[in-house]
Amino acid sequence: GYEEIVWNDLTKTHDVLIDSSTGMPLRYDYTNTSLPAGDIEIKASVIPELADEWPFPYLHGDSSDPFSVRVMHRMNIEGELTVSGLSAVYYWDGTINNGDGTFGNWATLFHQQALNAAGVSFEEAKVLRPYPSLWDGIPDNLPGEAINLRGFLSVNTTHWFISLVNGGDGDLPPCGQVNPTDPSSPVRCEIVPEMNTGESFGVRGTVTNRTNEAWDQDPIALQVDIDGNGQFMGSQETAYTQRPIMKDGEATFEYNWTWYSQYTAGTYGIRVDFTNNAYYFTGNSTNLAATGAYINVTVVGTTQFQMTSVPRLYRNTTTVIEARLLDNSLQPLRNAPVTWTWSYDGRSGVNYTDDLGTFSIPFQINPEDSLGNYSLQFDYEGNRLMKGNIDSQSVWVVSRTYVNVISSDENIRQSGDRWDFTAQVTDDNKTVTIRDSGGRELSGATTPNGGLVDVIYEGLDFEGVMHRQVVATLAPNAGLISLPEPQADGSHLCFYDGNGDGIPDRDSNGNGQLDDSESVGCLKANVSPLSPQILREDPDSFLPDGFGPVSVYLRFRETLPNEGCEVLEVEYLTMQGKWDPCVDVVGNDHFRVQMAYNANGFSLIGRTSMDVDDQIVYTSEIDPLTGEVVPKPMVVTGQLTDELGTNLTFRNVRVNYEMVNSPAGPVACFNGITDINGRFAITCPLSDVLAGKARVTVTYSAWDNNDAYRYQNKTVQTEFDVFSNSTLQIAEVGPFKSSVETFVAPNNGSAFPVLYLKESFHIDAILTQSNGQYVGGKCLNIYLDPQKNVRPLSSIYTRESDGMVEWFSGDPSQNPGLKGVETTGGELEGFRLLRVAFEPDINVPGGCDKDTSNVLNGSHMDIVVLVRSRVDLQVKTSWSYVNNNGLDTNDNVHGEIALLRDRLDLAVENEEIFFIREYWDSDSMEWVVEGRNESYTNEQGVASFDWAFSGRTCEGEPCSGDWRIKAYYPGSTFFAESSDNITHEVHYMKAKVSDQSDGIFTPTTIMALVIVLLGALVAGVMYYQRVVARRQVEALRGILTDTMLQLQAANEYIAIIFDCYKQLVKHFRRHGFMKKVYETTREFESAVRGAFHMVPADQLDAFIAIFEEARYSDHEIGPSHRDRAIATLNEITKSLALALGDGGMITRTEAHEAKLYGGLTKAGEFVAADGTVKQAGIDENQDNSNFKI
Incomplete structure (x- = not known):
């Protein structure tokens, strides 16, 4: 075999794999399947660096292009x-x-x-x-x-x-x-x-x-x-x-x-x-x-017949029956022969399918053909790839039942009324598409000559939900149906239990339920006569609210061959929207009749009741937060119910009103909706409305509330008294017909209108309601010092056009007595109270009569006016030295003038007069002021001056010696500035020396004259001391009177008290009761007791407490402190008047006035149930007032 080698990338050589068990090199047999199947990429490369022998170190490497090889097995x-x-x-x-x-x-x-x-x-x-x-x-x-x-x-x-x-x-x-x-x-x-x-x-x-x-x-x-x-x-x-x-x-x-x-x-x-x-x-x-x-x-594959429709055949019509031939995968079989056979008369034929596998068979049913159920057979033999199929379809020859409503009662019904109808049920008269009544009458409940008709009531509740109930199932009698006649014992009801065994008498099988056959010809719901209360108590009621529109459906049940609707399942009755499957049946308008509530159905209309709350209307009220009078609308309240006492909730109610005897037409109020309790509160703005009687019309419109088929309209008309709080505003007060003068108090900046004693004056005022609407034709009383004067000064009617009065005391048509500002109880100048009052509740002697309408509350406006006197300057001792009567240098110039009231010619005491000195400057050709003398008038109103004549030396410079001295009164709080100053000239004239003979001045006469002068001097000194003491008391009384009037007119309590303190200190230093301003409080108390020695000690204690409280207290000063200070000052003033001998003056007090005047009703006042007068918007339990310093 082959040695198995692997590449060693570290040594760049191939290593022979060694068997770990034997230590011998691994060998393997090479085959062409040793490589895994797949696609590989081969790239051939020559790398000379891997060889050491020549000539590889001197060669450059090279690589072939990669090529793909697929390894296949x-x-x-x-x-x-x-x-x-x-x-x-x-x-x-x-x-x-x-x-x-x-x-x-x-x-x-x-x-x-x-x-x-x-x-x-x-x-x-x-x-x-x-x-x-x-x-x-x-x-x-x-x-x-x-x-x-x-x-x-x-x-x-x-x-x-x-x-x-x-x-x-x-x-x-x-x-x-x-x-x-x-x-x-x-x-x-x-x-x-x-x-x-x-x-x-x-x-x-x-x-x-x-x-x-x-x-x-x-x-x-x-x-x-x-x-x-x-x-x-x-x-x-x-x-x-x-x-x-x-x-x-x-x-x-x-x-x-x-x-x-x-x-x-x-x-x-x-x-x-x-x-x-x-x-x-x-x-x-x-x-x-x-x-x-x-x-x-x-x-x-297999085949199947699919009916595209399961038609019904009607007499005297031709109907096309269609079916489809499909394979097992529901694919159509095209151009396939189908053999059909009709069972009624045995006719047959062959039809071929189209590209959709559909074949059509036209059927003609003759008028004489019998009604009944027949079959139509289809046969497909099949082919090499499709198995054959035989199918049969049941087809009815039917009559389309026709239900025709002949008559019905009126569609507006109320509690206790009956509603009934009469309808005819026939077959289709062999004219299936025509609704005619010439067909054979159906009679009885069973096929083939009868059938049942369900009477369904459909009602609409308050929420728009439909409720349905089958009220009767009727079998036609000679083709006619109507609701069962009500019986006195209730036997017309399906659930009638005559023997009292708890089981309806109609329950023949005793199963505790009325089967369909047991409830034919009776009322399943107690709807005759109509009772809203019964309908509300019925859990399955078609009108759960008791009232509303009711549509009636007559629905013939299908009993083939009499065509109709399928039996309606109970659950369909509660469905909303499309609820009856029968509406999808072709020709359902023949055997399913809707009697709409607004046509030949009915609406159970309830009687409505509207209670409108009686009230007294005020056009304004007092804002509890700001205390201001704000307009107040009329709010019409009431309750809307039906005849069963049910609250009609969330219903629109319209309100309009018109003022009786007013030329203006009706005024629409804001729209209102009843709440969950059926109550409504509708706001009617009363802008520009005069007090009087309002005729209010409250309307509930069933049409506006989509209740036209549920409730009757209701309109209630009533009248409300409209009261208003009047507001009287004095726009202008001034002397004469159109002048206006104002006095501004220097201590607090308070402004007071100025009138003049014994002179005419005018008043401009306007009377309005609290809503700002002017009130014309009302009588106003004008008072000056109403605390003392019982009778009004005059009266005048407001203008109809704008509610204004422009009263002038010098107009005889407005003030026949032509009296202006007169003295009151001996009082001349000073601060007085002017009142213009609308007093509709009382007859005022010498003024206005009681107002007959009695719908506008009274009001008044008080204004403190300053009554001044105009003055005249009169020469008592002339200082005119002109021409030959001129004076020499250092001669004494003496002059006296008298200051008198213009209309009364009474002396004006203790007023400062200026004697202004002027010289003629010939260079500038004008008079130049050099200085002045100041003098106070005495009890006779006389003021005098003395001046050493400067002659021809004017302010240290030589001059012509022509001088003039002008007497000028600058005016004061209670007296007007003089308008006619007195000017006299003094010319320089060198004194002449002349001899004189003995005259009347002898030693004897001189002695007598000396004695007389000494006696007069003693008497004068005694009189002078008395006059000075009297002047001191009068000055004290004047200071206290001014303080008292300022407290009445303004609320700067502490500032006024301190101003009084400064005037008293000034007076005490002038007359020696105090030495310096910064003396202690006890030294000031000692000075008070020394200066007011004629005043009782208890009054002085209260007087001193006023200053201590104003100076040292840190609590809030309220109206009670001001009233207490005014009372104390008034008592001390009375004591000072007694000390001066003025105790005989008769004055009116509040006790007297209270018995002469009736109480005026101010804006926002009303009389409570216990008879007390309440002020709207004011909490009488609140201890603190809104008075601030």
């Missing part, structure tokens, strides 16, 4: 096919004379033992088989040319055993053309077995290599050429794949195959071969062939 596959012996095998018989000058054809050979075992005669088996012969199974007895089959064919008692042809075999069965009539057809050397669809065959054999040794290293596959293209490819044509199994030293294989029905009739190629057969071949070295064992098998 010679293999032998021998096999044998086993098939049933009941079928013939085909072989080539070259001795057969074809009659056309050619010899040779395919003959058939039958297995006698297998036919005998199966009980099949040779005569039966050889039908349609070419050149048949019978063989007893003994090889020497093979008939004729079949003797050449020895060695290729063997049998046992039941099967054929046929050798498969190997491509390398030289010994083959007889050869012949596949199609002897086609000279170009291929020649095959084989035995072809015949098999029937559904039969199986087996293949077994062995695999050897070229040395005839068993070979099991490569898988073998059984393949069937299903598509007949001569190739075995794909998974569908490969049945089994596995390696041969070694058995008794042989590599064996064994497979089986079944011809299922999906395989069409024909001849199929069978092969057993390697799965990778490209690397194997068979045959000797001079004649190579592909590996594999081959055989062809002819499959004989």
Whole structure:
């Protein structure tokens, strides 16, 4: 043998493999099968580096191009096919004379033992088989040319055993053309077995290599050429794949195959071969062939008749009956003859199938033909590849039943009403396509002259779900059907139990259930008369809601020969959509009638009830968060129910309203939907609506809610009182007819309108509802100091066009008394309260009468006005020194003026007057201010000045000596600035010296005059002290009064208290009660008690506590603190008035006013059930107010 070597890449040499057991080199025998089968690539190379001897070190290596080599093994596959012996095998018989000058054809050979075992005669088996012969199974007895089959064919008692042809075999069965009539057809050397669809065959054999040794290293596959293209490819044509199994030293294989029905009739190629057969071949070295064992098998198929329709035949019609002839794989048999026979009169014929395997038979049924069930037989003889078949089809000659509704009750029904119909049931009158009523009446429940009609009610519930119920099964009587008449004892109901044994009287067999035959002619549901309550309680009800549309179906049950619908299964009744299979039946409109709910069916209409809640409507309310008055719509609420008290949920309800006696038309509200409880709450905006009476219309429309066939429409009309909170706004207050003046408080910036005492004034105001709509034609009362004046100053009606008032006190048509700003209780100037009020609930003496409509709540607006007096300046002592009456330098200039109220001529006390000094500048030709004297008026309103005349020296410079002094009043809080200043000139005139004779001033007169002057001086000093003390008290009262009025008009509590403190300190320092501003709190208390010695001690304690709280407390200051401070200041002011002798003044208090006025209802107020007045949006339990500092 040969040494086995391997290449060592490290040493670049070949190493001889050594046997590890013997230590000797391994040797092997070379054969051409030692290489594995497959494709290899070979590349030849010369590598000089591997050799050391010359000349290899001096040579360059080289390589050839790679080339492919396929290594193939010679293999032998021998096999044998086993098939049933009941079928013939085909072989080539070259001795057969074809009659056309050619010899040779395919003959058939039958297995006698297998036919005998199966009980099949040779005569039966050889039908349609070419050149048949019978063989007893003994090889020497093979008939004729079949003797050449020895060695290729063997049998046992039941099967054929046929050798498969190997491509390398030289010994083959007889050869012949596949199609002897086609000279170009291929020649095959084989035995072809015949098999029937559904039969199986087996293949077994062995695999050897070229040395005839068993070979099991490569898988073998059984393949069937299903598509007949001569190739075995794909998974569908490969049945089994596995390696041969070694058995008794042989590599064996064994497979089986079944011809299922999906395989069409024909001849199929069978092969057993390697799965990778490209690397194997068979045959000797001079004649190579592909590996594999081959055989062809002819499959004989079965046939079947398939009815494309199972028609019914009708009298006086011609009907085409169609059927198809198919093989076992459902492939059509084309141009095949089919013989048919009609059992009624025995007529027959032959028809041929078309390309689809279909054949048609026209049938004409005469009007006189009898109704009944007949048969139509089909016969196909078969051919060499197809077995024959005989089939029979049952065909009815029928009458198409006609159901015709003659009459029905009206389709609008209510609780307690009956609904019934009358229909006629006849045959088709021998005119199957025409619906006419001239046919024979059906009568009774059974065939052939009767049948049953199911009456089905179909209702629609609230959710759009269909519910169906068979309410009756009726048998026609002389062709007529109608619902059973209701009986007083209920015996018209199928479940009537007259004897009270718990079993319906109709249950004749006592099985506890009403069979179909036991419930004919009675009502299966209590629907006569119609009761919504009963329908709701029935679990199988067609109207589970009690109301709704109901379509009625009359459905004739088929009782052949009377055509109709098949019996309806119960489960079909609950299906939605297409529920009745009968609608697919041709001509179902003859025997299945739908009576639609909106035609000749019916709708059970329920009576609806609508309750609209009564209410009082307000056009506004108070926002609980902001406290502002906001518009409030009208919300119409109520409940919608049906006559059974069921809430009608999720229904649209429409509301509109119109104000009674209003020119405007109806106003539509927002759309509303009832909730789960049937309640609705619909918002109606009340913008631009005047208070009054609203006529509200609430409508439930069944059409809008898709309830037109379920409920009645309902409309309810009611009236609501519409109340509104009025809002009165003072737009402008000012003197005269159109002037406007404003006083701005210097301490807090509060602005107050200014009016003038004893002068006319005007008021512009507007009255609106809370929704902003103006209110015209309403009477308003005008008050000035309503706390003291019971009667209004005047009254006026708002304009109809815009709700405005433009009132002027000087207009006699508006204010007949022509009174302007008058004194009140002796009070002259000061802060006063002006009120414009709409008071519809009371009769005001001297003002407006009670409002008759009483739908608009009252309101008022208060505004604090500053009442001033205009003043006049009058000369008491002239300071005019002009011309020859001029003064010399340093002469005293003395002048006095009186400050008087313009309309009352009363003196104005303690007001500062400016005496402004001016000189004439001849250079600039103008008067130049040099200085001024300031003086306060006394009790008589007189203010004076004294000035040493500067002569011709003006501000240190020489001048002409012409001076003038102007008396000017700048005005104050309660008095207007003077408009008529007084100006006198003072001229320079050099003094002249002259002698005088003795006059009246003698020593005696001088002494008397001195005595008189001393007495007057003492009296004057006493009077002056009294006047000064009185002025101090009046100044204190003025400070407290101002503080009290400011507290009433503004909410800057701490700022006002500190301003009062600063004024008091200024007063105390001026009059000596305090020495410096920064004295302690106790020193300030001492000064207060010293200055207010005429005030009771308890009032002073409360007064001092006000300042301490404002200065030192850290808690929140609220309205209660302000009211307490105002009360304390008012009491002290009264004590000061008593000290001045003013205690006789009569004043009104709130106690008096409360008994004269009725309570006004402000915006947002309403009277609670207990009689108390509540303010909308205000929590009365809340301790803290919204007042802030």
